Amino acid sequence: xxxxxxxxxxxxxxxxxxxxxxxxxxxxxxxxxxxxxxxxxxxxxxxxxxxxxxxxxxxxxxxxxxxxxxxxxxxxxxxxxxxxxxxxxxxxxxxxxxxxxxxxxxxxxxxxxxxxxxxxxxxxxxxxxxxxxxxxxxxxxxxxxxxxxxxxxxxxxxxxxxxxxxxxxxxxxxxxxxxxxxxxxxxxxxxxxxxxxxxxxxxxxxxxxxxxxxxxxxxxxxxxxxxxxxxxxxxxxxxxxxxxxxxxxxxxxxxxxxxxxxxxxxxxxxxxxxxxxxxxxxxxxxxxxxxxxxxxxxxxxxxxxxxxxxxxxxxxxxxxxxxxxxxxxxxxxxxxxxxxxxxxxxxxxxxxxxxxxxxxxxxxxxx
Amino acid sequence: xxxxxxxxxxxxxxxxxxxxxxxxxxxxxxxxxxxxxxxxxxxxxxxxxxxxxxxxxxxxxxxxxxxxxxxxxxxxxxxxxxxxxxxxxxxxxxxxxxxxxxxxxxxxxxxxxxxxxxxxxxxxxxxxxxxxxxxxxxxxxxxxxxxxxxxxxxxxxxxxxx
Numbered sequence: 001x002x003x004x005x006x007x008x009x010x011x012x013x014x015x016x017x018x019x020x021x022x023x024x025x026x027x028x029x030x031x032x033x034x035x036x037x038x039x040x041x042x043x044x045x046x047x048x049x050x051x052x053x054x055x056x057x058x059x060x061x062x063x064x065x066x067x068x069x070x071x072x073x074x075x076x077x078x079x080x081x082x083x084x085x086x087x088x089x090x091x092x093x094x095x096x097x098x099x100x101x102x103x104x105x106x107x108x109x110x111x112x113x114x115x116x117x118x119x120x121x122x123x124x125x126x127x128x129x130x131x132x133x134x135x136x137x138x139x140x141x142x143x144x145x146x147x148x149x150x151x152x153x154x155x156x157x158x159x160x161x162x163x164x165x166x167x168x169x170x171x172x173x174x175x176x177x178x179x180x181x182x183x184x185x186x187x188x189x190x191x192x193x194x195x196x197x198x199x200x201x202x203x204x205x206x207x208x209x210x211x212x213x214x215x216x217x218x219x220x221x222x223x224x225x226x227x228x229x230x231x232x233x234x235x236x237x238x239x240x241x242x243x244x245x246x247x248x249x250x251x252x253x254x255x256x257x258x259x260x261x262x263x264x265x266x267x268x269x270x271x272x273x274x275x276x277x278x279x280x281x282x283x284x285x286x287x288x289x290x291x292x293x294x295x296x297x298x299x300x301x302x303x304x305x306x307x308x309x310x311x312x313x314x315x316x317x318x319x320x321x322x323x324x325x326x327x328x329x330x331x332x333x334x335x336x337x338x339x340x341x342x343x344x345x346x347x348x349x350x351x352x353x354x355x356x357x358x359x360x361x362x363x364x365x366x367x
Numbered sequence: 368x369x370x371x372x373x374x375x376x377x378x379x380x381x382x383x384x385x386x387x388x389x390x391x392x393x394x395x396x397x398x399x400x401x402x403x404x405x406x407x408x409x410x411x412x413x414x415x416x417x418x419x420x421x422x423x424x425x426x427x428x429x430x431x432x433x434x435x436x437x438x439x440x441x442x443x444x445x446x447x448x449x450x451x452x453x454x455x456x457x458x459x460x461x462x463x464x465x466x467x468x469x470x471x472x473x474x475x476x477x478x479x480x481x482x483x484x485x486x487x488x489x490x491x492x493x494x495x496x497x498x499x500x501x502x503x504x505x506x507x508x509x510x511x512x513x514x515x516x517x518x519x520x521x522x523x524x525x526x527x528x529x
Contacts, residue, residue, distance in 0.1 A: 003486045005521045015389035023410040
C-alpha cells in the first residue's frame with residue numbers, strides 16, 4: 001500500500017517535452033573541447049564565444065532590484081574542464097527560463113537573490129514612465145528594473161555602465177554597497193527610492209495589500225489604523241539615498257545588495273501628443289490596451305525612450321583579468337500570461353481575463 | 368574501448384530515461400529548474416563519458432549513479448532559494464499530493480534516494496547498495512528508518528489516493 005501510494009505520486013512527475021528537446025539540442029551541438037551549454041536561465045561562454053539571447057523581461061521597480069554574482073557549479077566534461085581553466089562568467093536574468101528566442105521572464109511573488117522582477121501596483125510591464133506637461137515640453141522618461149545576475153568563478157567585482165541614460169541606485173542610509181560609482185546628471189528625472197523592504201516591512205506591506213478589495217477602482221479608503229501603517233511605510237523610503245550613476249562597481253557577495261535597488265533610467269524625450277497617447281499613460285485599467293491597435297506604435301515610442309541603451313558589464317576576476325559583455329535593452333510584444341504568471345499584485349481572475357492579451361514588455365539581450 | 372554513442376542512439380536513450388533522471392534529480396535538489404539543469408548535464412555526460420549501452424540494466428544503473436553524483440556536486444549557495452513550484456513540472460492532481468511530495472523532501476537526501484530506488488524502481492537492497500556504493504547493511508537500516516517516516520507521511524498524514 002505504501003509502495004502504491006508513493007508510486008502514484010512519483011508517476012505524476014514528468015519532465016516536460018520542452019526540457020527534453022532543449023537537452024537534445026545541447027547534445028546535438030556538443031563537440032568535445034568546445035562546448036556551449038545553454039542551461040535553463042543562463043548562457044555560459046568561455047569568453048571567446050558570444051551568443052545572442054533575446055530576453056523579454058517583465059519587471060517593475062516597486063520592490064527594488066538587485067545585481068548579484070554567484071559561484072557557478074562545475075560541469076563534468078572535457079569542455080567544462082577547459083572552460084573552468086579560463087575565468088568565465090554567466091549572465092542570468094531572474095530564475096525564469098531563457099532560450100535563444102525572446103522570452104518573457106516571469107514576475108516573482110517576492111524578490112529573492114535569483115528573482116528580481118516584481119511589479120508595482122500600476123506598472124505591469126516592467127517599465128514606468130514619468131510624464132511632463134506643457135511646462136516642460138511634454139517629455140517622457142522611462143525607468144525599468146535591471147534584473148541581471150552574474151555567476152562565475154573567481155569574480156572579484158562587477159562594473160556596470162551606460163553611455164545613455166543612467167543607472168539608478170537606491171539604498172538605505174549608511175548601507176551603500178557600491179565599491180565605486182560615477183554619478184551623472186544626464187537624466188533630468190529625480191532619482192526615486194525603490195529599495196526592497198526589509199522583512200518586517202514586507203510583512204506590513206503584504207498585510208495592507210491583502211486589505212485592498214479585489215474590485216477596488218480608484219483610491220482605497222483606509223482606516224485610521226491602516227493609514228498610520230501606510231505612513232510607516234512611507235517613512236522607510238525617506239531613510240534612503242537615491243542617485244543616478246553612469247557607472248557602478250559592486251562586490252557580488254556584499255549582503256547589502258539584498259536591500260539595494262538598481263534600475264535603468266532613460267533621459268527624458270519629447271514626444272508629440274499622438275505618441276504620448278500610444279504610450280498608454282492614460283490607461284483606464286491595469287492591463288493595458290483595449291485591443292491591440294497601436295501596439296506597434298507604442299513599441300516604437302518605448303524604443304525612442306530607451307534610445308538604444310546598452311549596459312556594459314565588465315567582470316574583474318581575482319587574478320586581475322577582466323572580461324566584458326554588453327547587454328542591449330529593448331522591447332518586445334508578448335502576452336500577459338507569460339509576464340504575470342507569478343505576480344503577487346494581480347488576482348487569478350484578472351490574469352484569467354487578460355492572459356492572452358498582448359502588450360509591450362521590456363527586453364534584454366546579449367549585444 | 369566503447370564505441371562512440373551515435374546521436375540517434377543518444378537521443379533514444381535520453382527520451383527513454385528522461386523522466387527517471389528528472390525524478391531522481393528532483394528528489395535530490397528539490398527544485399525543478401535545477402533538476403532540469405542536472406538532467407541536461409547527465410545527457411552531456413552520456414555522450415562524453417560514453418558508457419556501454421548494450422547492457423540495458425548496466426546503462427540504467429550508470430545513469431542513476433551519474434545523476435546522483437551530479438546532484439551531490441551541485442552546490443546551492445545559501446541565498447539560492449526555490450523559485451519555482453513543483454506545479455510547473457508535475458501533473459499532481461491534488462493539493463495533498465503536492466503536500467506529500469514537499470514533506471518527502473524534508474527527509475534526508477540519502478533516504479529519499481533509497482526510498483525512490485526501492486519503491487519506485489523496485490531495486491533490491493543489494494542492488495541499491497551496489498548503485499550507491501554503500502554497505503548493504505547500511506542501506507537496509509536506512510530503508511527501515513525511511514519506511515517509518517514514509518508511513519508517517521503517507522498513511523498517518525491522511526494521504527488518500529482513492
